[in-house]
Amino acid sequence: MLGIRQLFFASMLCFIACFFPTITRAQTSTNRLAEVAVTIKRPIGAPRLSDICFSSRWPRPLNSNDPHNTFEAAKAFHATRIDWSYSNDVAFIQDVKKAGLVYFGTISSEMDGIKTDVGREKNYLGRLIGNPELSFLMARGDINSPEYQKIVMDHLRILIDGGADGIQVDDPGMTYHNMQHLGGGYGDASLAKFRAYLEKHSTSTQRKSWGMPMELDGFDYAAYVREREGKVVEPVQALFVAFHRESLDQFYKTIRHTIDEHAGRHVPFSCNNWSSQQQDAFPFKQHFDFWVGETSVQYGLPTAKRIYEKTKTAEALGKVQVFSPPNDGFDKLPTRASYVDLTRKLIATSYASGSATLVPWDVWRRGDGTPRFFGTTEEFGDLFDLIAKQRSFYANHEEAFATGAGIQSRRAPELPQDPAKLVGAGDDILLTLRAVPRDTTAPVVLHAVDWSQDPKPFSIALRHDLFGQSANAAMKLHLYQPGAAVKLLTPEKNDDAWTYFAVLPLRPYGLLVFIPDEQ
Secondary structure: OOOHHHHHHHHHHHHHHHHOHHHHHHHHOOOOHHHHOOOOOOOOOOOOOOOOEEOOOOOOOOOOOOOOOHHHHHHHOOOOEEEEEOOOOHHHHHHHHHOOOEEEEEEOOOOOOOOOOOOEOEOOOOOEOOOOOOOOOOOOEOOOOHHHHHHHHHHHHHHHHHOOOEEEEOOOOHHHHHHHHOOOOOOHHHHHHHHHHHHHOOOHHHHHHOOOOOOOOOOOHHHHHHHOOOOOOHHHHHHHHHHHHHHHHHHHHHHHHHHHHHHOOOOOEEEEEEOOOOHHHOOOHHHOOEEEEEOEHHHHOOOHHHHHHHHHHHHHOOOOEEEEOOOOOOOOOOOHHHHHHHHHHHHHHHHHOOOOEOOOEEEOOOOOOOOOEEOOHHHHHHHHHHHHHOHHHOOOOEEEEEEEOOEEEEEOOOOOOOOEEEEOOOOOEEEEEEEOOOOOOOOEEEEEEEOOOOOOOEEEEEEOOOOOOOOOOOOOEEEEOOOOOOEEEOOOEEOOOEEEEEEOOOOOEEEEEEOHHHO
């Protein structure tokens, strides 16, 4: 039994713990940031926080004159995945798997490699519909066509049986998109199904008022539209739109169910989306696990704010937003230097936001005769070297705070105050702070990306109490920059709340790492 003296001291310790919680916190907690960082559940098959995503649209070299090599480039950039490849060559897929890489094969509207009008997309004049920016390809498939559906399913089975981990869908709007933007939707199979849809969703009286026969046996909707030179009344057009939207929804339900059953597992699907597209309005988002956003100056200038917010919107929808380098031609990015400069910032910002950008290699660029872009290790290798060598600063690190570049102090839900601020910096720098949830001994990593054309030195101030430090603690930061030696930063000054660090110009990216055990 405890004596009176021992009971007294035990009571005093309880009193101190109850009425002076800040004292006990300082003794038992390393930092507050790990306590508030929230783990984002990432969909099955989506890239991890430390992954490096690569795309080789076709296995290279294509021939003896092709200077590019898929596996050499993937290794040079430390790739962990191939996320977009049209090849269903089983030998190639097996080589990818032997190299330890994840493989996502691809389906698209332009499949089977044979120029034919069977199961193909048409406009109301009966002309085949293709990709207007890739006119050398065959006509797009009609997703209502059994012939096209068989092409897709045969391709999917080859991919999965060959060892593919998942499927990328190129231009996922397919016939629905063609109908909305290219005058399509009039393939033979779609017309036959629309006739039945029209009969089900309209009355004979309505059809008479629209200038249609009251009974639709043999009705040719394309001829009906031709007679009106493409101008039909709004209720009819609304039914046509609804039909194609429902058709594509059913197409994805069918192929996903069928391939999952064939594989005996959930086969993750990704698809491309555009940088200006609102993800919450994406018509078929329920069918895809993550997105690969094609960035474009022409269709939505990539900025730090846009890349960051698009990543966060995807997270809120239970998705992951990966990015693809700009597909603009020389009219928007006239020099290689301008393309490289924008893409380096895009890569850095995506990782700072908790996402990734495909390695800029084998990138399609818009414009007749515009060559594909193959980035070199001299242009981008330092960025991917940093990510690969410091994977532990990316893996499992979740966002606790973000600010700058138009982002107004985004804090984790339980974070009471801003833990960091930029000092002497314009609005061109994005700062995010990432920690391993509930691991108070793991490094806290601040990602900084400078989008200015002429980077300047600036300072970062940290609230030492939120890092578990006292005002007079000798805090230290390690600065990691692409292609540079690690620098140890010590405070330039302290006050009651903040510790200030001077930071060299970033070109364009830096990791400022706080290691609790070293303080």
